[in-house]
Amino acid sequence: MASNTFGNVFKITTWGESHGKAIGVVIDGCPAGLELTENDINEALALRAPGRSPYTSPRIEADQAEIFSGVFEGKTTGTPISIIIPNKHADSSKYEPIKDLLRPGHANFTYLEKYGVFDYRGGGRSSARETACRVAAGAIAKKLLSHNGIHIIAYIKQISGIEAIIETQNIEKLRSATHQSPIFCPDTQATSAMTALIEKTKSEGNSLGGMVEFIAFSVPAGIGDPIYQKLEANLAHAMMSLPASKGFEIGLGFGSIAMQGSEHNDLFTTKNHKIETETNNSGGILGGISTGMPITGRVAFKPTSSIMKEQKTLTIEGKEESLQLPEGSRHDPCVAIRAVPVVEAMASLVIADALLLNRCVKL
Amino acid sequence: MASNTFGNVFKITTWGESHGKAIGVVIDGCPAGLELTENDINEALALRAPGRSPYTSPRIEADQAEIFSGVFEGKTTGTPISIIIPNKHADSSKYEPIKDLLRPGHANFTYLEKYGVFDYRGGGRSSARETACRVAAGAIAKKLLSHNGIHIIAYIKQISGIEAIIETQNIEKLRSATHQSPIFCPDTQATSAMTALIEKTKSEGNSLGGMVEFIAFSVPAGIGDPIYQKLEANLAHAMMSLPASKGFEIGLGFGSIAMQGSEHNDLFTTKNHKIETETNNSGGILGGISTGMPITGRVAFKPTSSIMKEQKTLTIEGKEESLQLPEGSRHDPCVAIRAVPVVEAMASLVIADALLLNRCVKL
Amino acid sequence: MASNTFGNVFKITTWGESHGKAIGVVIDGCPAGLELTENDINEALALRAPGRSPYTSPRIEADQAEIFSGVFEGKTTGTPISIIIPNKHADSSKYEPIKDLLRPGHANFTYLEKYGVFDYRGGGRSSARETACRVAAGAIAKKLLSHNGIHIIAYIKQISGIEAIIETQNIEKLRSATHQSPIFCPDTQATSAMTALIEKTKSEGNSLGGMVEFIAFSVPAGIGDPIYQKLEANLAHAMMSLPASKGFEIGLGFGSIAMQGSEHNDLFTTKNHKIETETNNSGGILGGISTGMPITGRVAFKPTSSIMKEQKTLTIEGKEESLQLPEGSRHDPCVAIRAVPVVEAMASLVIADALLLNRCVKL
């Protein structure tokens, strides 16, 4: 089982509740000899941090990860890397008044059905806070990939009805435009429209859905495994394990439904004496294995469940009640924004794992 | 690794190439005491069989599964159930002329990149033939679920631009309408439009994409696991491991992007003294765990890669060539149709596994 | 769980009951490009076959394995290798009279307690017949190891009180002496004494215990994994999963209890500019990882449970009865003998797996 573990060879195990002492992740299977500092982790965490822009939750977490094991004299040793991120400023007292209310769109009902007990403070284990651990582990996977010339980026492709128009040829430009946007959207015009909509929606006590796109550049052909460990299956698993994610697609995804085979098939060609495809409708994967073209996919996020608007609900015992989140509750008006670095991290974890596994397939 | 294995406790391992002697599946972890006959398997296989209607591939496989182990005096014994399905009528000679050509949209390029060797006959291991094993194993999972009052159905929701309108309240009616359609589409009007389009497209040597929807009824609340074994993550993994699948969504999926939190949140209510939700936008899952409402999802399938139209391509060595599939090649004009029983099987495997695992969570 | 699967990357799944249609094994994770024929498998099976000598069970199985997948044009393709071994001459009628009796030393009681149902014919799944599948898979692992210059041999070290004196320097001589002995014991004098004892014991309707020793030559230093996947832990797991095995030791094993640290510690030295140890008390492993010295271990097998002597027992319902195996029952007087090729197979599987995994540990 191990429902808190992800990966085959490059394996992560996360633990911790939103309002406990800390959260953490153990990375088992990172090769020895990789240079790694706490700064590598903290830079990645900073991107995910709330309060980074007015369009995410105003909580100031200032996450500072500590590496507790697996690194010696600045390099990984091949033993498990334990990273711990203390939970600061966790004031759970304000959740007291609503602790016996079922929260629409939340997991407290289902956790109670499953376990009969629930650490309700800040959403406990079901909180998106767990994704900080994924980002920490993902930062290591990214270093490993970068060492192999592979680079991955994610960004906001859509918020509510507003879709960004994005030029994806140049990864450096793409990364810089993404990080310059307060909402990780490399299209400046779309950023303006999106931020305006977010502000309006937030002022109404409501929330918005969004879509995150990711691209992995320079993944060599032949990575990934057939049948049940297909690269797209593992990516789908990774992305659909994120809080609030409701859909995943690779390449043209749902858009391929309306196409004909002759349009959708990517024709093979040679470029610089290397075989590649003229188009990349498949999203860089055929039969679960990378083609050498960029791997691209998208993740749909529902609008944040926690809204300031009053909602009709029930108590745990089934009595009708009204739910009003306490004044000053800190929630993202659009979870998709903060999911951007997490999607990047999950894609990195999946591809790093596949890359390591690939060393075993040929004589 | 084990890229040919799926599941945690109810675990399947499949093997076999399209034009080898046989394909097969080993099911490990099926509880003892379940009544099981070869007929149970063969009925399920018959639904997946090509030649079932003019709208699928005309190959006549007439799959006859044999149970080789794990069943004694009509009941499962708790030991592995080995099912073998012989490959009949496999004439691989006609693939000879094209064996050195890269096939657009196919996996022969990526398998060669990965393994340096490829059993090209009929697509070898990358052929959709492997899914017969999933259907065989799924038939057992379905019996197990049915024993627990859980029923799962899949059907065609869309082909190319034509979307079916489907009444999902009554599972018996839904199943019967689905099975009466030659293309597993319970909407008779849509069926007519779809079959007309399929015939036209086929005559042009082309192919179509499609969408399959599934619903699992009466899954009790509390099934599934948080974080990395979320029910929707495992379903996504299952579906995205299918040949030609390009997207997965749960509940409203990509449709939830354009919604606001106050619209999307399913409000809790009581019905017959049981807590449920008024709407089911979430698709029956919150935080990775079932809510007790129907679990619904959708899978996008690209248009079949094998088309009769001539295509520009390369040889394995990178020389330009033209690919013309041999006369009499048997290919589905729309893979989504034959994927219907496979999607049903995969959903059954995921939910049966989660159900068994759930026995371990409480004291 | 997957109690019928063994290994991490080089993974086997076995299935089948003693008196079913067949038994089989699926090998997942064998690298592509390895030359493999059915003959490779059948030669290994011939060594395990009963009837090979008068000192093993006189059943004539004449196992003929068939490869059903994973091999193309004489080489492995990286896809699962399915091997099926039909069960011939399986006459289960003679087990009818004793099917409701608990058999001392057998698993029918425990299977019934666990599953509530038991395929009693020939011991069903609990029969040592399953080990033929291990030998078949082991034959492939041995080819892979041999390709890497690693060679493994097992032989009888002890039967009852008779211990063999064995010269282990030269693997070719050791293998030849082992295969010349009708009981896999390279010491000819011990062979004589052992065979005499076996004949006497058999004539009394009784059985004997024994010990099998194995040595893996030329395993490079650095193979194996620390903590929970230690090479000796995986070897112990492998050997203690064999029917009738009751003990495992590595290096000096239980003999090291009576030693002092200064005696037991193997001192480092150089030979041909390579670091090795002067002695090899550790059995070629330190901290779970190979030292480069031969890996040596031993497995204890209890005397065969099935004896012709009458035994007091109970029926399944708990009524007192007497158990007399039917005339002509075919049982090994000493299971350790037939376990020799199985121990060799299991050691090969463990070391092949560790070798493949080792490719992932360094940058």
Place this chain on the structure above:
Amino acid sequence: MASNTFGNVFKITTWGESHGKAIGVVIDGCPAGLELTENDINEALALRAPGRSPYTSPRIEADQAEIFSGVFEGKTTGTPISIIIPNKHADSSKYEPIKDLLRPGHANFTYLEKYGVFDYRGGGRSSARETACRVAAGAIAKKLLSHNGIHIIAYIKQISGIEAIIETQNIEKLRSATHQSPIFCPDTQATSAMTALIEKTKSEGNSLGGMVEFIAFSVPAGIGDPIYQKLEANLAHAMMSLPASKGFEIGLGFGSIAMQGSEHNDLFTTKNHKIETETNNSGGILGGISTGMPITGRVAFKPTSSIMKEQKTLTIEGKEESLQLPEGSRHDPCVAIRAVPVVEAMASLVIADALLLNRCVKL
């Protein structure tokens, strides 16, 4: 792979080096609703602590475990339990002078061969310090087992040539006698002889081997899994993953080699209308599944590798050198003693895991 993870459903992942900031363990799969405090863990750790008696290492670690997650209002919640144990008094400066020397019987050579890098301080990851994490996790498994009426005890059975004579009928008496002995040996006479020998050996700068025996009482019949997850295979795996363990046996183990089938077979009988066996030579397991009789096994530990005596060795580069551990080095003269609570913990982990898995086997 995950070489730092153990277990199937009740799963532990450990991390940390001997002289890092801390060591820790994440327990994933503990059922919800179990009462648990830090005191439960610390009591178990106190038994393992060095300095507990003059016969173990005089280091004063005073381990204080902290629970960081998975427990809410005094009960487990079903989410991962993270336990962290700070490393106190870790002075690694004295290892500086010997950091480039290969240490006979130690893992620094093999870790360097495998990873190319090694955190040598205090043995790093290869240190027995890691076993404190096993004891912490084992304390939870023991609570779970105790809740199910199952009790497990381990004790010293032998040190060097001195064997204890132990009455195992009454677990309460056995436990109390064990804990009264400074070396966990319930036989007071043997304790005297053993402690005298330990003192003498220690004064000579040498070390001793030993044997630990364990018994699990009241494990119901039907627990454990056939073939590759046999209870004895998992126990063997667990015990052989311990530092310095060289052998494992179940029931009569190596002693069964010299027996005949008619002696070794445990005959079935009824007691209080329940089926059990007259003798328990099998050690409570048949075919990998528990019989309902006490499960008993033994583990052989080599003499401690770290001795104060000067030893001939090599530098990492292969130059001859002499190794003299620094004055005041703290090492156990007999590792078997401190292994007693660790063996108890590992047996508890294996049986708890099997117990949980057993809920999945029957309809």
